[in-house]
Amino acid sequence: MSAKDATPAALELSTIQPIPASERHGRARDLFTIWFGSNIMLLTVVTGALAVTVFKLPLLPALVALIAGNLFGAVFMALHSAQGPQLGVPQMVQTRGQFGSYGSLLVVALVVIMYLGFFASNLVMGGQALHSRYPMFGTHLAIVLVGAISVVATVFGYRLIHAYTRLMSYLSGAVLLLCFAWILGVHGLPADVWQRNTFSTAGFLGTLSVAALWQLAYAPYVSDYSRYMPANTGSRAxxxxxxxxxxLGSILPMVLGVLVGLSADGDVIAGLIELTGPASTLVVAVFSVGIAATNAMNLYCGTLSTITVGQTLVPRWAAGALSRAVTALVLFGMALALALLGQDDFMLNYTNFILLLLYVLVPxxxxxxxxxxxxxxxxYDVPSFFRRDGGIYGYFNWTAVGCYLLGVLVQVPFMATELYTGVVAKAIGGADIAWIVGLAVISPVYYLASRRRGLRALGGLKGSVR
Structure with a gap:
């Protein structure tokens, strides 16, 4: 079946293989809808609410920190997205070009853990929300239902996921506007909403970090959804x-989360249901389906990353649609267990998870x-990505591996979490600037180290020619 004739319901046959020119399709605007539609969901609302429920910021500083964090973090996310049309391979396969075939395994394994964590978090959110508004569904059953929809989209693959999120762009976007209209125009905000909470530098930087991470967390898989685009799509577009x-898909629901967090006491989902009144039936249903769309993306990319690990160890393995389906079911079972076991302490577990994740993603x-x-x-030499010895990139690029480990270590004194707070973070009142330090240090260090490595290699080549 040609790319032109394929429908969203057509089963994707490729997994991590390079996408040939004859199968390239789509337009840059498809990238807008997949990221807009996939972000309008309950977990985004809950993440925005952290600014006022966990970090205890007043309304205006909370909004400033969330908007600034998203605008900054999305720069890195979008730079990764622009790589997809040029190389035509998943992001984690391309990582072999920096770390080597075996050197990339550490990063890919961490990314799989990330996917499982977000997948499980979304399952808990969707399941608890469905149970809150539709008590006939037990929480466990609701979690399984949300996950089942995600698995189906993962099995069918790229086209169905794009079509799913395109639909959710319109449906979830309309319901999001309904929420704002109902809360601001019908229910109203508390009279003292501007006086609630007290500003703190630590809270502001913590909120900024969470918002930036929300965008940075997409970096390991964002080009998975642009790799089918024609090579002439253009990096800028x-x-x-x-x-x-x-x-836009992240900031708007996070703003909603701030309003809900300041207006309702306790559980954010229960507060959203209370504030939207009769409209909550539609709100919960649509946002829960939106969670399934996003989880399909998490599971799809987690599956591709797992296949990447397998293909690295067994290069002759040509994984296809069946391999993707089986791998997706295994990962789904693992995430389902995490969701069912960790749902009681969800907010604490989720906050610690996303902050720790930031430290390993930044370098x-x-x-x-x-x-x-x-x-x-x-x-890049794409065929080398699929050789066990890494081709021209080798088994290990010790420059990249060393810089990565340095990037994690350099952040340790600046970390500020419930589990651990570094000495510098304590000295500045618990403010978390570790990820900023990591970016500022590793970017120039890696660039200079790579230049020196390249010059040495060039000098050796000239010497051998002589």
């Missing part, structure tokens, strides 16, 4: 479509972007 789709995104845009200038 891919960048801006992804950037504004993800920014990877710095290395990947510096290598792609400043060192390799987008020119």
């Amino acid at each position: 891919a960048f801006w479509s992804s950037y504004w789709g993800c920014c 990877w995104t710095a290395i990947n972007l510096v290598d792609y845009y400043l060192v390799a200038h987008g020119n």
Whole structure:
């Protein structure tokens, strides 16, 4: 079946293989809808509410921190998205070009854990919301239902996920506007909403970090959804479509979360149901379906990353649609267990999870972007990605591996979480600036180290020619 004749319901046959020119399709605006539609969901609302429920910020500073964090973090997300049309492979496969075939396994394994964490978090959110508004569904059953919809989309693959999120862009977007209209125009905000909570630098930086992470967390898989685009899509068009789709799709529900968090006591989902009154029946149903769309993306990319690990160890394995289906079911079972076991302490577990995730993602995104845009200038030997010995990239690129480990270690004194607070973070009142330090240190260090490595390699080549 040709790309032109394929329908969203057509089963995707490829997994991590390079996408040939004959199968390329789509337009840059498709990247807007996939990131806009996939972000309008309950977990985004809950993440926005952290600004006022966990970090205890007043209304205006909460909004400023959330907007600034998203606008900044989305720059990195969109730069990764622009790589997809040029290389035609999943993001984690491309990571072999920076870390080597075996060197990339550490990063890919961490990314799989990330997907499972977000998948499980979304299952808990969707299940609890459905149970709250539709008591006939037990929480366990509701969690399974949300997950089942995600698995179906993952099995069918790329086209169905794009079509799913395109539909949710309109449906979830309309319901989001309904929420704002109902809360602001019908229910109204508390009279003292501007006086609630007290500003703190630690709370502001914590909120900024969470918002930036929300965008950075997409970096390891964002190009998975642009890799089928024609090579002439253009890096600029891919960048801006992804950037504004993800920014608007994230900021608007996070703002809703702030309003709910300040207006309702206790559980954010229960507060949303209370504030939207009769409209909550539609709100919960649509936002829960939206969670399933986003979870399909998490499971799809987690599956591709798991296949990447397998193909690295067994290069002759040509994984196809059946392999994707089986791998997706295994990962779904693992995430389902996490969701069912961790649902009682969800908010605490989720907050700690996303902050710890930030520390391991930051050095990877710095290395990947510096290598792609400043060192390799987008020119990679794609066939080498699929060789066990890494081809021209080898088993390990110790420059990248060393910089990655340094990037994690350099953040330790600046970390501020419930589990651990570094000495510098304590000295500045618990403010978390670790991810900023990680980006600022590793980006130039990796660039300079790569330049020196390249010059040494060039000098050795000249010497051998002589």
